[in-house]
Amino acid sequence: MDKKKIAEWLAQGSVAVPKLLLNHYKYLGLSEGEFVLLLHMHSFIEDGVLFPTPAELAEKMTAAPSECMEMLRRLLQKGFIVIEEHTDEKGIRSEKYSLQPLWEKLVQYLYTEWAKEERQDQQEEEE
């Protein structure tokens, strides 16, 4: 097998999925399909494709473009992603997805869990 080709494979790199997200996406209300769609979106954005279409997502998923469209609609509606206006250095306007709300939901969830634990610890001390 060609060494150049193997080098190209290695060069493609990895998407780093925080264990905090892997371990808690379910508790944020995400299904496995939605979670994987978000991974693909993250990977597209990292590669410079800031507004992947349902068709582009469907090419990598076992879902049809219409199902990806439906998932996107649901993720937007439930507030996991937002569409932002983006103006490049030449002043050309375009749209892009941002995953920032996903991270805010995750931090909110972690904080609530942590506050619960703290309260329990305090109650146990008082008893």
Added chain:
Amino acid sequence: MDKKKIAEWLAQGSVAVPKLLLNHYKYLGLSEGEFVLLLHMHSFIEDGVLFPTPAELAEKMTAAPSECMEMLRRLLQKGFIVIEEHTDEKGIRSEKYSLQPLWEKLVQYLYTEWAKEERQDQQEEEE
């Protein structure tokens, strides 16, 4: 919010998902649910849990333990994972999952695709 707690969150780290796998799991015959189960399994193994149970997997997935059991059975049967005998330094035997077959399937797929491209390039040159 507590700085110690935030440090603990950061310390949990990430699972690095090769883009080669993210972009091609579908073509290997994996569904999104199976792909995510393999991510969880990888994460468990990295944390020292070498043989996660269906119940442990189900705790992190939107699937019931019985569904996780069924997925595990299917992944074993289709040859994405294997169960290996593992003997620790004290001679105690236990079982562990290995994802090695998954990587072999991925390389086999990439190789076949690459050979196809090579043949096409050659044909185009000959024409």
Added chain:
Amino acid sequence: MDKKKIAEWLAQGSVAVPKLLLNHYKYLGLSEGEFVLLLHMHSFIEDGVLFPTPAELAEKMTAAPSECMEMLRRLLQKGFIVIEEHTDEKGIRSEKYSLQPLWEKLVQYLYTEWAKEERQDQQEEEE
């Protein structure tokens, strides 16, 4: 080249280095050599080697074991790592390194920077 071998290479995985750490290690007082030693330590721990020796670290670095020992001493003294007592399920005690203080230092640094920015923003508003 052997496909099994290439699969083994892919299977080795990656260490995910948070960009927060990559971008700020210098401001925490770490040199490039110390930063890389911490990456190696993280990688060893992930692979189940909880207390890598200076010789094991030196095998992967351009530094001699004595230099690695010196770096370890300095990282312990400056409070980036700690040695913890670790008792396994059979009650056998051993030592292990923890990088938890590194993450606490990073959060403390980020927090201080953030508080500075907040103050500047406030002052600008008041003027």
Added chain:
Amino acid sequence: MDKKKIAEWLAQGSVAVPKLLLNHYKYLGLSEGEFVLLLHMHSFIEDGVLFPTPAELAEKMTAAPSECMEMLRRLLQKGFIVIEEHTDEKGIRSEKYSLQPLWEKLVQYLYTEWAKEERQDQQEEEE
């Protein structure tokens, strides 16, 4: 501490460093400083900065811009990186760094090591 801020920190993500590279950079002839410079370069490229200057690199490293310039020169000369001409969709030409030669050197090294092992195994069988 502000939850929005913590979410921004989490959102910054990680650079995935293949263990193959972490474990063998030394044997490719790279120092820890050069290895970290390559990590920074990879991170810059991922964030859309395709041709980071010595000054931009120096801001994140304990080295002065002149030292980063010297390291870049050495990495180019030893063939770990190359400068490529890049033309964007508007036809504007610019330069960018490519790490492709690094991965080819790594594969070449792994292949040579593997061939050595194979030969040793064969000799042992013959004896």
